[in-house]
Amino acid sequence: KKDTLTIAIDGPAAAGKSTVAKMVAKELACIYIDTGAMYRALTLQAMNHSVDVNDEEALTALLLKTTIELKQTIEGQKVFIDNQDVTGAIRSLEVTNTVSYVAKHPKIRSEMVNRQQALAAKRDVVMDGRDIGTHVLPDAEVKIFLVATVEERAKRRHEENIKNGIASDLAELKKEIEQRDQIDSKREASPLVKAEDALEIDTTSLTINEVAQQILEQAKKIKHTK
Ligand code: CDP
Ligand code: CDP
Numbered sequence: 072k073k074d075t076l077t078i079a080i081d082g083p084a085a086a087g088k089s090t091v092a093k094m095v096a097k098e099l100a101c102i103y104i105d106t107g108a109m110y111r112a113l114t115l116q117a118m119n120h121s122v123d124v125n126d127e128e129a130l131t132a133l134l135l136k137t138t139i140e141l142k143q144t145i146e147g148q149k150v151f152i153d154n155q156d157v158t159g160a161i162r163s164l165e166v167t168n169t170v171s172y173v174a175k176h177p178k179i180r181s182e183m184v185n186r187q188q189a190l191a192a193k194r195d196v197v198m199d200g201r202d203i204g205t206h207v208l209p210d211a212e213v214k215i216f217l218v219a220t221v222e223e224r225a226k227r228r229h230e231e232n233i234k235n236g237i238a239s240d241l242a243e244l245k246k247e248i249e250q251r252d253q254i255d256s257k258r259e260a261s262p263l264v265k266a267e268d269a270l271e272i273d274t275t276s277l278t279i280n281e282v283a284q285q286i287l288e289q290a291k292k293i294k295h296t297k
Pocket of ligand 1: 108200251
């Protein structure tokens with residue numbers, strides 16, 4: 072039996088996965104792994120190298136020669152492509168609107184899953200994404216599927232943008248989120264879907280603290296049975 076604690080958090084865009092995953096990781100003193108950042112990094116790399124995101128072979132070749140690192144710093148987690156800090160650049164609107172086309176390809180997913188499993192080997196992790204409970208960490212002790220209405224999720228992103236001084240249009244955000252969810256859920260290779268054994272939490276009217284507490288409760292149950 073494995074003696075590490077692994078927590079898988081999946082769900083659609085802006086359901087609160089990364090915010091809550093970071094809180095849970097901090098509380099349990101484990102590492103947080105943002106798998107969406109890895110797909111975003113490859114998307115940025117493809118754009119910078121003029122690689123067509125619909126060309127699975129070219130994209131896969133690019134990924135195989137690209138180092139993507141998630142580094143924990145005092146300012147939080149930072150993302151690097153071949154030692155270059157791209158933490159801010161991978162959140163651009165252009166990357167956001169393109170990433171789901173990159174993440175569709177089976178060969179890309181298979182390489183990403185290998186890398187993610189290597190990152191999670193032999194240590195306690197909280198990992199978030201779309202296919203963590205179903206494909207990346209199917210044996211995770213705790214599996215969570217976060218959902219919220221699209222209106223609420225768009226509102227959350229909108230408020231986040233305003234807080235960060237970024238121009239934001241609520242209706243545009245809602246459209247972008249709906250479109251990305253649609254592509255992520257309908258793709259053939261490991262689509263966004265709740266794992267059978269995942270606990271679904273509807274966060275629409277919950278605070279981030281309430282969501283984090285529910286996940287910590289699940290984790291504590293596991294720790295006690297070990
Ligand atoms: O944070 P946000 O909800 O905007 O998205 P993200 O977690 O950064 O993920 C960006 C995109 O990467 C998703 O819309 C998916 O297309 C893809 N992704 C994926 O396919 N599988 C994962 N495990 C994580 C992300
Ligand atoms: O990672 P994901 O795309 O699922 O969501 P996120 O980047 O964590 O963004 C969620 C945003 O909604 C953050 O600004 C949170 O502070 C806010 N929020 C939340 O995550 N959960 C709630 N229950 C309420 C608000």
